Amino acid sequence: MWEKRAIPLFWSLLPKLGSSNVAEQIDAITAISPILKNYQVVVLGDREFCSLELANWLREQQFNFCLRLKCSLCIETEPKVWEQLKEVGLVPEISLYFSGVKVRKTQPIAGFDVACKWKRKYRGVSVKEGWFILTNLGSHTSASVAY
Secondary structure (H helix, E strand, O other), X not given: OEOOEOOOOOOOXXXXXXXXXXXXXXXXXHXXXXXXXXXXXXXXXXXXHOOHHHHHXXXXXXXXXXXXXXXXXXXXXXXXXXXXXXXXXXXXXXXEEXXXXXXXXXXXXXXXXXXXXXXXXXXXXXXXXXXXXXXXXXXXXXXXXXX
């Protein structure tokens, strides 16, 4: 980051239309990780990077991350009680934080935190939905500020 702007360190033109997949995302992060080894890194990803497989890989590589989830993913709010993120009660001006929960699209993966935040306005524009951020930063504040 420089003066609140992100500077691309790596990019790749993919020979296809549409989003990148997990393997392509891991390849890109692997390509730049040697030059970042002496820095504190937080991988930020929009909803294209909402893969639980990517989050698990980042955790195994000991990267910090904040990945924005789609509201259709589910978390285990109580033992054996699964709710889609859009149903957890997030409304404008409210923040929620789920620590150490299981998250799933199909197969559950345990031990993630989910920070939820819905601002009324972002950069002067009314926001139609909240943010659901999969993170390992350990607090709602850290995840919200990083994202």
